[in-house]
Amino acid sequence: xxxxxxxxxxxxxxxxxxxxxxxxxxxxxxxxxxxxxxxxxxxxxxxxxxxxxxxxxxxxxxxxxxxxxxxxxxxxxxxxxxxxxxxxxxxxxxxxxxxxxxxxxxxxxxxxxxxxxxxxxxxxxxxxxxxxxxxxxxxxxxxxxxxxxxxxxxxxxxxxxxxxxxxxxxxxxxxxxxxxxxxxxxxxxxxxxxxxxxxxxxxxxxxxxxxxxxxxxxxxxxxxxxxxxxxxxxxxxxxxxxxxxxxxxxxxxxxxxxxxxxxxxxxxxxxxx
Amino acid sequence: xxxxxxxxxxxxxxxxxxxxxxxxxxxxxxxxxxxxxxxxxxxxxxxxxxxxxxxxxxxxxxxxxxxxxxxxxxxxxxxxxxxxxxxxxxxxxxxxxxxxxxxxxxxxxxxxxxxxxxxxxxxxxxxxxxxxxxxxxxxxxxxxxxxxxxxxxxxxxxxxxxxxxxxxxxxxxxxxxxxxxxxxxxxxxxxxxxxxxxxxxxxxxxxxxxxxxxxxxxxxxxxxxxxxxxxxxxxxxxxxxxxxxxxxxxxxxxxxxxxxxxxxxxxxxxxxx
Numbered sequence: 001x002x003x004x005x006x007x008x009x010x011x012x013x014x015x016x017x018x019x020x021x022x023x024x025x026x027x028x029x030x031x032x033x034x035x036x037x038x039x040x041x042x043x044x045x046x047x048x049x050x051x052x053x054x055x056x057x058x059x060x061x062x063x064x065x066x067x068x069x070x071x072x073x074x075x076x077x078x079x080x081x082x083x084x085x086x087x088x089x090x091x092x093x094x095x096x097x098x099x100x101x102x103x104x105x106x107x108x109x110x111x112x113x114x115x116x117x118x119x120x121x122x123x124x125x126x127x128x129x130x131x132x133x134x135x136x137x138x139x140x141x142x143x144x145x146x147x148x149x150x151x152x153x154x155x156x157x158x159x160x161x162x163x164x165x166x167x168x169x170x171x172x173x174x175x176x177x178x179x180x181x182x183x184x185x186x187x188x189x190x191x192x193x194x195x196x197x198x199x200x201x202x203x204x205x206x207x208x209x210x211x212x213x214x215x216x217x218x219x220x221x222x223x224x225x226x227x228x229x230x231x232x233x234x235x236x237x238x239x240x241x242x243x244x245x246x247x248x249x250x251x252x253x254x255x256x257x258x259x260x261x262x263x264x265x266x267x268x269x270x271x272x273x
Numbered sequence: 274x275x276x277x278x279x280x281x282x283x284x285x286x287x288x289x290x291x292x293x294x295x296x297x298x299x300x301x302x303x304x305x306x307x308x309x310x311x312x313x314x315x316x317x318x319x320x321x322x323x324x325x326x327x328x329x330x331x332x333x334x335x336x337x338x339x340x341x342x343x344x345x346x347x348x349x350x351x352x353x354x355x356x357x358x359x360x361x362x363x364x365x366x367x368x369x370x371x372x373x374x375x376x377x378x379x380x381x382x383x384x385x386x387x388x389x390x391x392x393x394x395x396x397x398x399x400x401x402x403x404x405x406x407x408x409x410x411x412x413x414x415x416x417x418x419x420x421x422x423x424x425x426x427x428x429x430x431x432x433x434x435x436x437x438x439x440x441x442x443x444x445x446x447x448x449x450x451x452x453x454x455x456x457x458x459x460x461x462x463x464x465x466x467x468x469x470x471x472x473x474x475x476x477x478x479x480x481x482x483x484x485x486x487x488x489x490x491x492x493x494x495x496x497x498x499x500x501x502x503x504x505x506x507x508x509x510x511x512x513x514x515x516x517x518x519x520x521x522x523x524x525x526x527x528x529x530x531x532x533x534x535x536x537x538x539x540x541x542x543x544x545x546x
Contacts (some may be wrong), residue, residue, distance in 0.1 A: 001289075003288055004370075005288075010288075011288055012284060012285035012286060012287060012288065013285060013286045013287075013288055013290075013293060014275055014284065014286075015278075015283075015284055015285065015286055015376060015378055016274075016343075016378075017286075017293070018421075019293050020286060020290070020292050020293045020357075020376075020415070021300075021414075021415070021417075022296070022415065022417035022418065022420070023295070023296030023416050023417060023418055024417070024418065024421050027294075029408055052419075053423060054299070054418070054422070064541065080362075082293065082294070085421075090351075090383065091424070091449065092417065092420040092423075092424035092448055093424045093425065094421060094425045095383070096428075103288060103293075104447055105288055105289075110363065118525055119456060128408060129406075129408075131404035131405055131406035132404055132405070132440060133402075133404035133440075134418070134507065135401060135402075135422055136419075137420075141296075142293070142294070142295065142296055142297035142416055142418075143296050143417070143418045144294075144296060144297070144365065144416070144418035145295065145297065145327070145409060145415075145442050146290075146406070146408075146409075146415045147295070147365040147415055148295055148297050148327070148358075148365050149327070149408060150345045150365075150366060151365035151366045151367070152328060152363070152366065167405060167406075175365055176365060178366065189513060194512065246480060
């Protein structure tokens with residue numbers, strides 16, 4: 001496994017790192033295709049927002065250069081970046097002179113069945129609810145026990161993903177995906193002000209849809225609204241778009257808008273059209 | 274620093290550990306006095322509950338033996354135990370054959386001013402609220418960004434601790450302490466069904482108070498009820514009991530029940546009476 005810490009090859013982390021102690025940091029999972037990172041600007045933008053909210057002293061320009069050098073070596077695959085607040089004193093207090101630690105690991109592209117993209121997926125209805133924490137909502141931080149619990153709810157590979165709701169019952173996202181609905185020609189995705197991860201592919205889809213003249217809305221979405229949607233799909237930065245064809249008793253056909261959006265992002269991940 | 278991984282001296286962690294990736298694990302901060310761990314049974318009980326809720330395959334009997342061997346070497350101080358789900362595959366799914374990793378680090382006892390215990394402390398009113406997540410409430414898990422944010426709210430050493438409330442406004446705990454009130458002779462502490470960490474010293478104080486004939490209640494507590502309390506104090510497994518003497522405009526004297534309870538736990542940490 002290709003692995004760097006602070007720009008140098010390394011495979012071990014000091015036990016004093018605050019990422020281990022408290023999940024005190026952020027991460028990004030970045031698709032690399034022929035040494036290029038198609039969504040790099042969106043990953044950096046989310047990191048900047050996270051660093052600001054967590055008061056992490058992160059130098060984004062040197063990080064960008066490091067990511068580009070790493071992608072050059074990786075070639076094709078997934079670059080996972082973890083940024084932590086570095087080594088800790090004892091206790092929760094952020095050390096005043098904290099120096100962020102950057103951890104980069106590279107792996108081959110995730111091997112998802114092509115059928116997920118082509119014929120769609122079934123959603124598992126997760127019982128684990130997302131807690132409402134506006135201070136952390138939208139960020140891809142290292143506190144991910146809710147996702148671990150939710151993903152542990154099913155083993156049956158018939159379910160490619162799980163649906164997560166918040167404690168008030170609104171639909172929010174998949175365990176490792178964002179969620180979109182199409183209803184009467186409008187593209188809808190849940191607002192992520194209270195919980196959820198604001199995915200880079202979600203942002204890219206919203207932008208490309210708007211450019212193409214598709215109306216978009218980002219707002220709270222109740223479960224009942226999901227059930228009456230004309231089309232439903234999932235997205236993330238690694239697999240692109242998966243149509244959703246089943247949730248409990250509800251069935252959907254793969255819709256026209258979903259197919260159109262798949263076409264619009266084909267260039268990003270090198271998926272065959 | 275004395276440091277073991279899985280029972281052997283080590284100071285570095287593989288980058289594939291799920292504790293780093295997701296905060297997928299638990300921790301305990303265990304006071305060691307003359308090689309003894311006075312609250313060991315309560316730490317093991319909380320670990321057992323956490324392991325059960327997170328479905329971590331943890332062998333508590335071998336862990337107990339390891340902790341005892343570690344305490345023998347440490348002598349006096351703080352033994353911090355982190356238990357993670359071990360190395361991960363990619364993705365949130367708990368690996369079916371996960372093997373927990375045990376990380377033990379030893380440090381000298383925390384050096385808090387004796388005045389905190391004797392004359393009491395001021396509480397900082399944290400703006401960071403605790404999200405309500407019943408699935409994780411009570412556990413000392415590795416997802417601690419809320420505490421990092423809360424502790425980052427103040428630098429003034431005049432505040433020894435901060436008060437944390439939940440998103441509904443109830444008072445819950447300190448950033449690294451549990452909270453108790455005394456009102457008309459009854460000892461009260463917030464229920465921790467939605468959020469918060471169920472501390473080992475909190476459990477010990479509840480047990481010893483009841484044995485001494487002090488009435489105890491564990492239930493939801495509104496902020497207004499805190500303000501009318503006769504006595505307020507904090508506790509944790511390292512420092513014992515700190516009376517609270519100020520929160521914003523409110524002042525309290527150090528009360529009789531607080532002093533009595535300090536006396537009841539003196540033997541645990543070797544604090545001078």
